Amino acid sequence: MNFKLRVWRQHDSEEKGKFVEYQATNITADMSFLEMMDLVNLGLVRKGEDPIAFDHDCREGICGTCGMFINGRAHGPLKGVATCQLYMRSFTDGETITLEPWRAKAFPVIKDLVVDRSAFDRIMQAGGYVSVDTGGVPDANSIPIPKADAEAAMDAAACIGCGACVAACKNSSAMLFVSAKVSHLALLPQGQTERKERVRRMVARMDAEGFGNCSNTYACEAECPKEISVVNIARLNREFLRAIVA
Numbered sequence: 633m634n635f636k637l638r639v640w641r642q643h644d645s646e647e648k649g650k651f652v653e654y655q656a657t658n659i660t661a662d663m664s665f666l667e668m669m670d671l672v673n674l675g676l677v678r679k680g681e682d683p684i685a686f687d688h689d690c691r692e693g694i695c696g697t698c699g700m701f702i703n704g705r706a707h708g709p710l711k712g713v714a715t716c717q718l719y720m721r722s723f724t725d726g727e728t729i730t731l732e733p734w735r736a737k738a739f740p741v742i743k744d745l746v747v748d749r750s751a752f753d754r755i756m757q758a759g760g761y762v763s764v765d766t767g768g769v770p771d772a773n774s775i776p777i778p779k780a781d782a783e784a785a786m787d788a789a790a791c792i793g794c795g796a797c798v799a800a801c802k803n804s805s806a807m808l809f810v811s812a813k814v815s816h817l818a819l820l821p822q823g824q825t826e827r828k829e830r831v832r833r834m835v836a837r838m839d840a841e842g843f844g845n846c847s848n849t850y851a852c853e854a855e856c857p858k859e860i861s862v863v864n865i866a867r868l869n870r871e872f873l874r875a876i877v878a
């Protein structure tokens with residue numbers, strides 16, 4: 633398979649940036665999307681050119697670093713997968729593929745397709761710690777958790793912090809990310825001690841980082857590789873309200 637790539641090249645956050653075209657040749661359908669990118673970069677390095685910068689680490693949908701827009705979709709054309717879980721069989725031979733970084737004020741471009749998502753780290757830091765009882769280990773069945781709560785908490789905990797929700801939202805809102813992080817602890821006994829303080833601080837940090845308001849379009853849920861539900865945003869709003877009035 634052969635592809636034409638239109639790649640956003642931008643030296644740093646100060647430079648304007650532009651699309652540059654590259655050829656991706658001799659690609660097999662079973663190659664992952666990032667392996668295709670590796671091959672293109674190998675060709676650029678051999679020609680003495682600057683390789684395309686893109687973020688990646690685990691390459692198995694866990695770390696959340698590999699996000700980019702592929703043909704205008706966050707993480708590409710498939711639902712429920714991160715960029716690193718895409719394979720070239722999802723594209724048509726001869727297709728032009730357009731690659732862009734996340735575009736959001738709170739995620740400045742570091743280089744090419746790599747953006748600075750440290751705003752998410754600062755929101756997590758604002759959430760603080762979880763108190764633990766350092767006494768004897770309690771029997772698991774002494775702190776029963778309703779199955780529905782455990783499952784909802786686990787679903788929320790699946791968020792990998794990739795930022796696709798922010799990039800997909802026309803307001804660059806981080807509500808889905810923050811709601812997932814708030815929900816997974818608010819639903820469990822372990823998260824109760826700092827529950828109110830946590831949501832107050834995380835929302836304040838989210839606002840301070842320049843993320844916008846929820847657009848109510850559900851674009852975040854549609855593009856989330858972990859299919860985090862907007863139900864969590866409703867829970868975040870309830871948690872926040874409870875924390876500021878109580």
Ligand code: SF4
Nearest residue numbers: 791792794795797856
């Ligand atoms: S909610 Fe989904 S899209 Fe947003 S950071 Fe978490 S995994 Fe990524």
Ligand code: FES
Nearest residue numbers: 691695696698716
């Ligand atoms: S490289 Fe880790 S989620 Fe894609």
